[in-house]
Amino acid sequence: xxxxxxxxxxxxxxxxxxxxxxxxxxxxxxxxxxxxxxxxxxxxxxxxxxxxxxxxxxxxxxxxxxxxxxxxxxxxxxxxxxxxxxxxxxxxxxxxxxxxxxxxxxxxxxxxxxxxxxxxxxxxxxxxxxxxxxxxxxxxxxxxxxxxxxxxxxxxxxxxxxxxxxxxxxxxxxxxxxxxxxxxxxxxxxxxxxxxxxxxxxxxxxxxxxxxxxxxxxxxxxxxxxxxxxxxxxxxxxxxxxxxxxxxxxxxxxxxxxxxxxxxxxxxxxxxxxxxxxxxxxxxxxxxxxxxxxxxxxxxxxxxxxxxxxxx
Amino acid sequence: xxxxxxxxxxxxxxxxxxxxxxxxxxxxxxxxxxxxxxxxxxxxxxxxxxxxxxxxxxxxxxxxxxxxxxxxxxxxxxxxxxxxxxxxxxxxxxxxxxxxxxxxxxxxxxxxxxxxxxxxxxxxxxxxxxxxxxxxxxxxxxxxxxxxxxxxxxxxxxxxxxxxxxxxxxxxxxxxxxxxxxxxxxxxxxxxxxxxxxxxxxxxxxxxxxxxxxxxxxxxxxxxxxxxxxxxxxxxxxxxxxxxxxxxxxxxxxxxxxxxxxxxxxxxxxxxxxxxxxxxxxxxxxxxxx
Numbered sequence: 092x093x094x095x096x097x098x099x100x101x102x103x104x105x106x107x108x109x110x111x112x113x114x115x116x117x118x119x120x121x122x123x124x125x126x127x128x129x130x131x132x133x134x135x136x137x138x139x140x141x142x143x144x145x146x147x148x149x150x151x152x153x154x155x156x157x158x159x160x161x162x163x164x165x166x167x168x169x170x171x172x173x174x175x176x177x178x179x180x181x182x183x184x185x186x187x188x189x190x191x192x193x194x195x196x197x198x199x200x201x202x203x204x205x206x207x208x209x210x211x212x213x214x215x216x217x218x219x220x221x222x223x224x225x226x227x228x229x230x231x232x233x234x235x236x237x238x239x240x241x242x243x244x245x246x247x248x249x250x251x252x253x254x255x256x257x258x259x260x261x262x263x264x265x266x267x268x269x270x271x272x273x274x275x276x277x278x279x280x281x282x283x284x285x286x287x288x289x290x291x292x293x294x295x296x297x298x299x300x301x302x303x304x305x306x307x308x309x310x311x312x313x314x315x316x317x318x319x320x321x322x323x324x325x326x327x328x329x330x331x332x333x334x335x336x337x338x339x340x341x342x343x344x345x346x347x348x349x350x351x352x353x354x355x356x357x358x359x360x361x362x363x364x365x366x367x368x369x370x371x372x373x374x375x376x377x378x379x380x381x382x383x384x385x386x387x388x389x390x391x392x393x394x395x396x397x398x399x400x401x402x403x
Numbered sequence: 404x405x406x407x408x409x410x411x412x413x414x415x416x417x418x419x420x421x422x423x424x425x426x427x428x429x430x431x432x433x434x435x436x437x438x439x440x441x442x443x444x445x446x447x448x449x450x451x452x453x454x455x456x457x458x459x460x461x462x463x464x465x466x467x468x469x470x471x472x473x474x475x476x477x478x479x480x481x482x483x484x485x486x487x488x489x490x491x492x493x494x495x496x497x498x499x500x501x502x503x504x505x506x507x508x509x510x511x512x513x514x515x516x517x518x519x520x521x522x523x524x525x526x527x528x529x530x531x532x533x534x535x536x537x538x539x540x541x542x543x544x545x546x547x548x549x550x551x552x553x554x555x556x557x558x559x560x561x562x563x564x565x566x567x568x569x570x571x572x573x574x575x576x577x578x579x580x581x582x583x584x585x586x587x588x589x590x591x592x593x594x595x596x597x598x599x600x601x602x603x604x605x606x607x608x609x610x611x612x613x614x615x616x617x618x619x620x621x622x623x624x625x626x627x628x629x630x631x632x633x634x635x636x637x638x639x640x641x642x643x644x645x646x647x648x649x650x651x652x653x654x655x656x657x658x659x660x661x662x663x664x665x666x667x668x669x670x671x672x673x674x675x676x677x678x679x680x681x682x683x684x685x686x687x688x689x690x691x692x693x
Contacts, residue, residue: 117537139541143568144564144567144568146564146568148527148530148560148564149533149568152527152530152531152565153531153534153537153568154534155520155530155531155534156532156533156534156535156536156537156538157534157535157537157538159512159519159534159535159538160535160538160539161465161542162538162541164534179527180527180530180561182524183521183523183524183527184520184521184527184530184531187511188512188520188521
């Protein structure tokens with residue numbers, strides 16, 4: 092039985108620690124504090140936690156106002172609400188204004204599960220990548236979350252961090268050398284590269300182990316920072332392995348795959364395949380069921396690798 | 404803050420300066436929003452030359468009062484007030500909306516001193532103002548935050564989210580001023596999307612509501628002074644104004660919401676506003692449209 096860790100709890104713990112270290116850290120929530128796990132912070136620093144109610148646009152604008160006066164606001168809600176209904180506020184009050192607002196969004200992707208399409212976030216990475224000045228991060232496990240949240244607090248500028256709802260397999264047991272904008276090479280390989288992040292990273296590792304038994308050696312890149320993309324890592328992957336598969340819990344359009352493909356085509360075009368949701372909304376179901384149904388599996392990644400390798 | 408306190412008559416003179424600049428700079432730019440800038444000129448003059456604690460030589464002074472122009476299309480009145488206050492040379496006003504000018508079509512906060520928030524997409528300023536007030540409270544700073552809203556802007560739902568939040572958090576350092584000029588782009592507000600009863604609505608949202616004649620300087624000052632004394636809840640001053648106030652042919656004229664005066668209209672408008680010799684002292688020569 093794979094050991095699972097909660098990403099949201101990691102955020103809750105880390106933001107509390109950060110709050111103790113720096114009194115300029117403030118937290119905002121939109122009636123989802125018990126889900127985003129900012130309750131720990133709220134309990135210890137009630138004067139620095141702002142419950143904004145189910146009013147996400149106002150939450151983002153308020154965070155912008157706080158940031159303009161030197162605070163470091165972390166605004167949290169579900170990923171779909173953090174980006175879709177707030178897009179103009181993110182655009183004008185945060186991105187265009189280049190204010191130091193951190194949007195930490197839980198419930199990314201379709202692994203949200205039974206709540207269904209209204210609560211799934213399949214476009215949040217595309218949306219946030221379309222905002223100049225934003226840094227966009229997708230974390231894969233608890234250790235990476237702790238490092239990413241700390242890095243986000245340290246970084247000056249608009250930042251989006253996407254967390255999953257379910258607990259996830261451990262990727263980084265001991266440590267994670269997280270640096271914004273620097274992909275982590277999780278596995279060496281020479282026949283193909285899988286570029287993945289978030290929940291799909293563990294699926295990528297499973298796919299690589301399966302492929303290894305077939306004699307296919309696969310490099311794996313944890314591309315936690317989608318923006319700014321680690322272009323050098325992608326270019327090296329194209330040069331060294333000659334075939335790339337991307338895997339993300341997101342629409343095909345506009346996410347990790349799109350961004351990686353741009354760099355690949357610009358620099359050195361190699362065969363590519365994309366494991367992502369194909370232009371559709373998902374539905375209610377158990378997280379594992381939905382990931383299977385919409386093709387976000389280690390088998391799908393392995394198939395894609397076999398395809399690109401055959402096209403080399 | 405200016406070293407000496409300006410009299411009512413001097414403030415009225417400042418408002419006329421702002422009106423000249425608005426007419427001149429929009430005509431020169433060939434575009435812009437003169438109507439909604441002119442309607443706010445008396446309010447903005449009262450704020451920048453009497454009420455706001457601010458320092459043009461230290462725009463980042465941490466204890467300064469903040470002014471958020473939520474109705475960002477009225478950028479000309481803000482730019483005029485900042486120039487007249489000394490944040491930048493008046494001559495820069497001639498470059499409104501030019502490609503290489505810091506005087507963008509709607510306010511942009513990082514390239515022009517004195518601009519507190521980048522606005523223009525309506526409905527966002529009150530949220531930002533609330534955030535500023537919350538920061539001030541956390542830091543134990545007593546600054547006030549003023550936010551100028553348009554009445555058409557009240558159609559935007561975010562304004563009401565922010566209104567609820569301001570009352571919920573007892574933000575008595577937030578004072579909103581509503582430029583109630585009764586018009587928006589497609590017509591009278593009550594024909595487009597009726598707002599009345601407005602005062603009742605704000606009271607229902609937990610705000611202390613004042614109403615005033617938005618072109619009577621004494622009344623404006625009295626309302627601002629009263630608002631400053633309100634404790635435990637935010638205040639809104641509903642300022643009854645006329646769009647295009649100051650140039651007779653612009654008043655209540657929908658055309659001048661988002662259209663600049665042409666050369667002949669600029670001359671006519673400036674002629675009407677400049678009723679005293681002292682109005683000519685600012686020395687900015689607006690070349691008018693090309």
